[in-house]
Amino acid sequence: MIRDPLIEGATQLFINGEPRDGSGGKRIPQINPATEEVFAEVAAAALKDVEAAVEGAQRAFAQTWRDLSPRKRTDILFNIARLIRENTEPLAQLESRNIGKPITDARDEVQLGARVFEYYAGAVTKLFGQTIPVARGGFDFTLRQPMGVVAAIVPWNFPFPIACWKVAPALAAGNTVVLKPASQSPLTAIMLGQFAHEAGLPAGALQVLPGAGGEIGDALVAHPLVRKVSFTGSTAVGSRIMGIAAGDLKRISLELGGKSPNIVFADADVEQAATTSPMSVFANTGQDCCARSRVFVERRIFNAFVEKFVAATQQLRVGDPLQEATQIGPLVSAGQRRVAEDFIVEARKAGRTVAAGGGRPLDKGFYLEPTVLLEVDPGDRVWREEVFGPVVCIRPFDNEAQMLREVNDSRYGLSGSIWTNDLKRALRVSRQVESGVLSINSHSSVHVEAPFGGFKQSGLGRDLGMSAMEGYTELKNVYVAE
Ligand code: NAP
Numbered sequence: 001m002i003r004d005p006l007i008e009g010a011t012q013l014f015i016n017g018e019p020r021d022g023s024g025g026k027r028i029p030q031i032n033p034a035t036e037e038v039f040a041e042v043a044a045a046a047l048k049d050v051e052a053a054v055e056g057a058q059r060a061f062a063q064t065w066r067d068l069s070p071r072k073r074t075d076i077l078f079n080i081a082r083l084i085r086e087n088t089e090p091l092a093q094l095e096s097r098n099i100g101k102p103i104t105d106a107r108d109e110v111q112l113g114a115r116v117f118e119y120y121a122g123a124v125t126k127l128f129g130q131t132i133p134v135a136r137g138g139f140d141f142t143l144r145q146p147m148g149v150v151a152a153i154v155p156w157n158f159p160f161p162i163a164c165w166k167v168a169p170a171l172a173a174g175n176t177v178v179l180k181p182a183s184q185s186p187l188t189a190i191m192l193g194q195f196a197h198e199a200g201l202p203a204g205a206l207q208v209l210p211g212a213g214g215e216i217g218d219a220l221v222a223h224p225l226v227r228k229v230s231f232t233g234s235t236a237v238g239s240r241i242m243g244i245a246a247g248d249l250k251r252i253s254l255e256l257g258g259k260s261p262n263i264v265f266a267d268a269d270v271e272q273a274a275t276t277s278p279m280s281v282f283a284n285t286g287q288d289c290c291a292r293s294r295v296f297v298e299r300r301i302f303n304a305f306v307e308k309f310v311a312a313t314q315q316l317r318v319g320d321p322l323q324e325a326t327q328i329g330p331l332v333s334a335g336q337r338r339v340a341e342d343f344i345v346e347a348r349k350a351g352r353t354v355a356a357g358g359g360r361p362l363d364k365g366f367y368l369e370p371t372v373l374l375e376v377d378p379g380d381r382v383w384r385e386e387v388f389g390p391v392v393c394i395r396p397f398d399n400e401a402q403m404l405r406e407v408n409d410s411r412y413g414l415s416g417s418i419w420t421n422d423l424k425r426a427l428r429v430s431r432q433v434e435s436g437v438l439s440i441n442s443h444s445s446v447h448v449e450a451p452f453g454g455f456k457q458s459g460l461g462r463d464l465g466m467s468a469m470e471g472y473t474e475l476k477n478v479y480v481a482e
Contacts, residue, residue, distance in 0.1 A: 012043045013210060014193035016056040017203030023048040028183050028210065033100035033330040034321055034365045040098075042186045045211030050178075050219045053207040057149040057176040058225045060204030066146055066174050068202075070124045077121035077172060079199035080192075084114040084164075087195070091160060094187050096321045099156055100329035100366070101284065103322050112448070113164035113192075116464075119448045120172035123469055127173065132477075139480040144473040146174030147227040147251065151220050153213070153241075154189070155233045156182035156332055157287040157388075162255075163189045165448075165463050166230045167196075167206060173472040175228070176205045180220060182233075184332055186210035213237065221245060228252065228472065232289075235411075235457050242460075253461025253471055255289070255453055257386040258414030261407045262292035263429065266300040268419035268441070274308035278392075280417060280443035282316060282370040285331050286340070286390035289458075290415035290437070290445040293387060296403050299396040306374065306394055310356045313370050318361050330366040331389055337366045340389025343382045344371055352376050357390070378406055386412070400429065408434045413455030415445045436462070 012019035024046030029038045045053070065073075084091065091113075092106035101109070129142040152166035163179055170177050181189035186208075193208035209216070217237075221229050221244045228251040231241050238254040245252045262280060264273045280292040297305045321329035331337045344358050357369030370390040376383050383393050397403035407416075413435040420426050426440045436454040437445050446452055451462035461471050 010187055010190040010194060011040055012190070013045050013049055013053075014190055014197075014206075014208040015049065015053050015204075016207070017197045022046050022211065028186070028212070030098055030184075030187065031333070032097050033332055034097075036334075036364060036366070040187065042190070042210050044183075045209045045216050047216060047219050049209060049211070050216050050223065053178045053209050054149055054220070054223045054225050056204035057178050057207050060202050061146070061148050061176040064202040065171070065176055065205045073172065073174070074121045074124045076200045077117050077124070077168065080168075080196050080201070081114045081117035081121065083195040083199055084110060084117065084192075087191070091188050091191060093322070094191070095160055095185070096329075098187050099159065099185050099332050100321050102326045102329050104324060105284065106321075109158060109161045112161045112446075115448050116161065116164040117168045120168040120469065123169070123466065124172045127466070127469055127473070134479065138482045141478055143476040143478060144173070144470065145476055147472060147474055148175060149226050150175045150177045150228045150230060150472060151180065151223075151226045152177050153180045153217070153220070153229065153231045153233065154182060156185035157284060157289070159185035160188040160192070162232050163192055165468070166232070167192065169469040170228075170230065170472045171201070171205065173469050175472055178207045178209055178220065178226070180209050180211065180213070180216070183210065183212055217241075218244060221250075222247060224248060226250065230461075230463075230472075231255070232463075238459070251471075253453070253463070254459045255463055256414075256457060256459045257388075257412055258289045258291070258454065258458050259294060259384065259386050259410050259412045260290055260292050260415040260435065261433065262295045262417045262443075263403065263407065263419065263433075264295065264297045264301070264305060265418075265420040265422070265425065266298040267421050269421065270301050270305055271308065272441075273419040274305045275312045276443060277309055277417075278313045278316060278370065279327070281392045282313070282328055282390045285328055285368070286370075287332060287336070287388050292415070292417055292443065293392050294383060294407075295392060295394040296397050296407065297394060299398050302396040306355065306372075309394065310372055313356045313372055316370055318367060318369065328370060328390065331368060332366070334366055336389065337368050340368055340387050340391055343385075343387050343389070343391055344373075347373050347376065347380065347382050350377075350380065352380070352382075378409070384410065400425075404429065404432050408432075411457040414453075414458035417443050
């Protein structure tokens with residue numbers, strides 16, 4: 001069944017299998033960043049709704065989901081994946097209107113969400129314990145048990161896939177989930193709640209709670225029935241969550257900011273590196289925690305690389321996200337564009353070279369041209385801080401050791417790329433870069449089957465793969481005397 005979600009009321013909280021308004025009566029306007037117009041309003045949860053959502057999730061955990069057979073859990077998760085696939089187009093259109101994401105990217109992300117559910121549907125029966133030959137004899141084995149209610153708090157930059165990659169492994173492991181989407185992008189999360197219910201998930205096992213993080217976040221994180229908080233967002237909010245969760249030693253996983261390096265050696269395929277690198281930072285209009293926003297290029301090829309990089313950047317098609325050909329849409333909000341523009345203004349004031357972009361390409365919509373900065377100093381704010389907009393800095397390097405010191409001189413450590421045709425160098429450098437995810441001669445960061453997460457202030461714990469599923473369990477050891 002294909003539907004228009006805005007008509008079918010995907011603009012309310014989804015609690016205990018039913019849509020409902022927030023008890024405080026507040027609504028959150030949804031602005032299309034390409035037109036600057038409000039196109040929907042979504043109910044906002046109040047503190048009373050947090051209570052209802054968590055208690056309902058706890059009931060669903062204790063009364064049904066925890067003890068459902070693995071076979072039934074698998075079937076339901078596959079059903080969710082099927083409904084996502086059948087509704088690719090409405091989900092993608094909605095995401096595109098909600099946050100300005102190019103429609104082709106939005107479709108890919110919906111498919112990614114479906115694949116995540118398929119992967120964890122299969123994983124339900126592959127979460128193994130161990131048998132351990134303990135010294136005193138007898139029989140010793142481990143169990144991976146669900147924790148209870150998981151609070152999943154997600155950002156607006158990849159709203160649908162990130163919601164899926166928290167909800168699916170948590171459910172697969174036998175937990176129930178309260179999902180809090182970002183205020184700027186709640187619509188596809190609410191649809192996910194509806195699909196899950198339609199797919200046979202017991203009422204309450206997935207609650208969707210749109211609402212202002214600043215108002216309901218602390219109550220959700222501090223709630224004594226919440227056993228784990230899985231958060232993706234800014235380092236500042238992640239750190240606050242860690243502080244609150246410490247109160248009752250809640251389990252947490254945090255996927256936070258990044259300032260990822262893109263390292264290009266002279267022996268690399270320069271053409272390929274230079275022409276693919278712009279989208280490694282400008283895709284999603286730079287609002288990507290894995291954006292390769294610090295480019296390190298070996299000096300011998302620096303000029304040739306920059307020339308090709310700038311040419312490829314200038315060819316990127318910026319425009320209406322609902323057009324099939326568009327590669328770069330607007331930023332999510334006027335505020336987000338202002339933040340990115342402030343970095344550019346500061347760089348200009350410091351005399352840095354703006355080799356491409358820097359301006360607003362269209363009168364309407366929160367657009368900003370992909371911007372390339374040269375001659376930046378390693379002390380510059382734009383070199384050190386996450387912009388979360390379409391701004392890249394490119395610097396030359398002369399030797400590997402000095403370059404690696406600069407790469408690792410960052411509080412972040414999420415992702416990155418290394419371009420070289422020397423295998424030994426690729427392996428040596430990949431061991432030394434301080435980051436949770438790396439790719440060699442490629443810019444891919446996310447694989448459903450592999451762990452994803454950061455070193456240092458980029459996070460704690462891992463999403464995706466079996467590591468994520470283990471992270472939604474407690475490990476129990478059972479000893480049986482002979
Ligand atoms: P954010 O401001 O930290 O918000 C993320 C989520 O946290 C939103 O749902 C937000 O709700 C909620 N929130 C805000 N204050 C809260 C509080 N006090 N307690 C609990 N929840 C609270 O981040 P953002 O601006 O949406 O996202 C951008 C950041 O996410 C960037 O730093 C980016 O690097 C990071 N990110 C990291 C990854 C990764 O995997 N490492 C992936 C994507 C994004 P409201 O929207 O209602 O404020």
